[in-house]
Amino acid sequence: MGLLPLNYRRPSYVPGTSRTMSDDQISVGSGGSGSADGEKSSGSLRPTRSATVMGVPDALGFDKIIEGGTCPPCTTRDFMNYLIYVERSAENLQFFLWYRDYVKRFSEAKTSDMALSLEWTQAMEEDAIARIQKEQSEKIRKETKTPAIKIFNGTDFEKRTEFPKAPASDTNPFSSPPQTPYDRDGSSEYVSSTEQSYRSQANEAFTSAGIKAPFTIQPFRKEIDRVIATYIIDGAPRQLNLSDREQKVVLHALAYTTHPSALREVSKLAESILRRQAHPNFIRWSICNGNPARVFFARALGSGLIVISTAIALALTLSGLGRGYRALAAIGWVLGIATLIAAWKGMCVVLHGMHHHHVRPWELFVSEEDADSLGKRSFDSFGSSNSYEEQPWVIRYQKRNIIRKIFDREVWIQEPALRQIQDTIFVQSMLCALLIAGVSTAIFVAVPGGNFF
Template sequence: MSSSALPLYRLDGTSTSTTFTLPTHPLRRRPPPSARIIHPNPSAPSRRLPLSFLASAQPIPPSLSLSHVLSDDLCAPLTLRDFFNFLAERERAPENLAFVLWYRAYERRFMALPAEERGRAEQLHPAEEWRKYAEERECERLERAVREQEDKEDEWENSDGPKPWECISLERMGAESPFADPLGVHRCSPSPSSTDEERTQSVDLTAQAAMDAETLAIAPWMVDEVGARDRARMAEISRQADEELQRTVSLLMRDNLPLRDEIVRAVQHFLTPASPYALSSSHIPALLLTLRRTTHPCAFLPLYNELLLTLTLDAHPRFVRSALANTRTPLRLAVYALAIGLYLLGGIALGLACVLTGVSRWWRIASIPLVWAGMAVSLALVSGVCPMVFGTRRRQLALWEAMDAEWEGEKPGLARSSCSRTLAGKNQKQRTARAHGIFQFVHNDWWAAHPAARRMQNGVLKGAGAWAALGAGVWGVGILLVPGRG
């Protein structure tokens, strides 16, 4: 059995591998060389961000992979704390990383238990448990349908026979006509035998269905009434979710399996809709069903693999791409205005002046370098890389780094990396003291001089220069072909 080499994921989400990476047997037929790996999420935003359109996609080196970030082996701005702060501040979605870190710690604690303790927790797969649950529900539904059919047959036998005319409803016949009630106002009228609660609910639905733009224009205060009804409905949904959570927790606490208390806390922290770290996945219902019978870490594997894949293909490339930005927004805007105003517009003005004054065509060539410089610097700044700062081997702190430098306490569950502890002296003081200011930079920084960062930033600059050369060439051809005055 042989296996292909692991692919390197580029910053735009593509892969460096050109063949399938699944294990292959020597006697089996290999796939054609032209076969390519299909990206699991072709519509991921990481494939559309503007760092790789300037040049060919730069692959993320293995030394900066997600495994190194999760192990906290790197220095700022690629530490685990920086990754968490980036997801919390920029992406507003740190729950995937929080769950991955919790699962790894929980798996270590579970495997550290004695063998007899681990043996009491069965290895159950959520998909299999959900299949059994669905089969049981289907059997119950069929049995209930059979019983209802038998009850109806008994009623028909004991009565004078079926009376089809009793099932005729004039309101239902009118509702089926497309011209009877075009606004649908009378389709939800309550029956005389309905209760007060059902009658109130149907009236609310009718009023909501009949409300249109003309009604709101005549009575704008009805918007507040609709908002109140929506808030009441959301409160009812939240109450039902809390009741379902309490029922799930009570079912989880029925046994004395190992680490059951921690499982309950994890359910309340990650699998509760009202929690700040609530996860969104289709594996959650099957996982909750499986956790009623076991506390083994394998029950979390489908959810863990899905979230880890999301971090690998989407969040981690975004994080590395944001870390490549060597300037912050204020300085970037200032340099961008300088590049547009002085170089690009200056070059265009010089070329037009040469045309209008009727001087020699050779003087027009002087505008081409200015146009190229303005376009190249502007395109590089769009990707967050400033050419002037790149030449000094310095950088400015990112937003999440500045916030992290001002923190006095430690975020629970995230320890400071070994590299950060090593640089906690002079360099860390400089990072903290230079967190603010448009012209304040970090000196002697690990990331600013990192070979991988320099290589990827250099690729951005080369791409910006190539596109700028194309634009300057078009400008040069056009300005040289324009006839001069006089």
Template sequence: MPTQELAPPNANYGIFSDWDKSLKRWFTNSYKTELKNVHIDHVLNGTTCQPISLKEFQFFLQNKEHSAENLDFYFWYLGYKKRFEKLSEDEKAKSPPPKERPSPGIIYNNPNKANKDDKQVAEEQEKQNQLIEQQPFREEIEAIILTFFHEDSFKELNLDSYLSRYVTYYSQQTTHPDIFEDVHQHIYNILKTSSFPNFIHHATQNIRYTFYVIEYAGVFFNLLHIPVVLYYTYSHHMSRWYRLSLFWFCFFFSTSLLSGRAGFCTIRGFANFRQVPLYEFSEYKVERGTVEKFIKNGPVGLPLQLQEQQLLPEQDAEKTGKKKKKKSLTEILDPEVLKYGRQMWWHIIIAGIIFSAVVTIIGVSITNEYDVPPAPPMPP
């Protein structure tokens, strides 16, 4: 089992700290958001809440990265190892551990039988097959090989070829969990270094991609008004104080720009709500014979038929429409995400105030209101 390296506890989120990370998120496309006190093991152990719970992580892998087989294999191995360790010593002896660890460049073939006649080979093979069939969990291991290591399986793991050859070869000889140890470590590293950072980056956003259009529309609208205000007040020699309106246009321009870059709506962030990502919102799952749909309260929702029974009776069209709109929002419950959201909210607001104040001060300080306007041209 991979060694758990939990993040250092109680790292603080301050209003005046981590500005370098916020700037990277706003202006660097390759930067991935990090949560200080959250590690991959927290998610895998089920100690986090939505929007970074294990169920959301599963939805992300299944519908965003299309690599849910990694999580399936990870938990299967943990469960299988526990079940194998609970066997009696006699049962364990039927499945000895492999004689070697996987290594690149080694070709795993059947042992050389050139000095044996066909009858002797057949007898030894029959005895070997009988012993193999008596091994614990033999059918399960064969099913796992077909599911995660066969090239025609849609859940085939993304492994180096030598790892696949090693597991395929030794799984025909033993069912000991050690044959999957290196594969499990490899999958854990993929989840830790690739999938988990991408998941946190998306989970800390509280808007869907369709809402980006609204944010950038606000950017364009307010940016267009800044030169208009400057041109109109200067061309008409108006009082400098008319240019105080620059503050609000600059403020909404900068906050909309930073919100769009971070995928963080300040209004929803202030209320601790987020828009459910499309890869979660349309998720269906089969559990205990009923089809359940993701709704407002999170991944575990009411059965679809139960929803219809609760919404339709004694509800007019207006109330039903309101309920349907609320389903696209979900409350943020994880305390670390809430801390990060508050920090990002303050960073956006403070950055917007500073930028707006600088532009407004410059605009107000430069004035031509006391200049004599040029005389109108004389008629010929």
């Protein structure tokens, strides 16, 4: 593959409400960080499926990655790992993959009870929004007229509503055949403790939103209960970043039907965040071929070469040697400036020369079998939370000395489009270095000699 246009610029970082670890802990390269944890907002990102992202070639597009058309380190699994360990917002991708599979399974189900789950229309959506806004307005009006003095705020007497976390399940929804989530031989009367927990949490969510509990005989109702307990309610292990109004609207929709259209707006929001925030940040992060220690080392090396070359040029200028000797400093300037510019973009020119990148910290201390097991769990739509702080590798990597981090294990970059981007950045760095070094050399050569020694 050839180079990209020389005016190419890598994707700009897109800030969001995702949570991150600090770079000095595990992040590889200079990409991907977000704001603090705990914010609930609808976000400014709205669904735009056809939107193009500057700096991302078609070969590394969002759909290409999701469909499995890319190679390491830009696969769907790499994308999921990035969202778990760097941006800490993997719930959007996990929900997106589940919803896409759910739509397929729902459309393929041909049972007689499918008529019980009618489509949630746009008119219903607007009506639910209007009712919620009216209820909120009336609530505010009542509070304004009769303000209550909450003397027990912050004490043990304050009423608190907490939803118990759903226990982790090893069931993979992607392996289930298209069918209704209950048995027809009378055994549906038996409900496991896990299913009862999901149903209880879903019913509590409906009640708190002022909604009547839905029919349990609708197809896929048990799976929808798990979705509510995992992604929708406050305190859910993989709670999506929904506003209070969006949360209530989707609960209204899910109380009415289990049709995929009930989750249409939530899916659009999650997809939009993935396409317009997470995906470009992932590509920006993937361009970085070295970990923070290696990139810092490269910056220091580049700066050191520039300083040493400048000192040599000054010494030659002040000496009685001929002007031509001063041009020798250009070699150090070119190498130093090119190294510094590349490192500023998260690249180590030595690693680039071999088209290598450092192994990610979470992959350093695990076998291939353990890595595959962790990867499968991350793609489990109804697993536990995406927290990883207690994983053994975190402490082991933090205790790793700086020299070992600089010279961590390397692997070859298989994705051609990513190598093309890195080649382009390297050429840009060399051209800038040649230009700056040429101007600096011309200045030093033109200055009269000092003849001091």
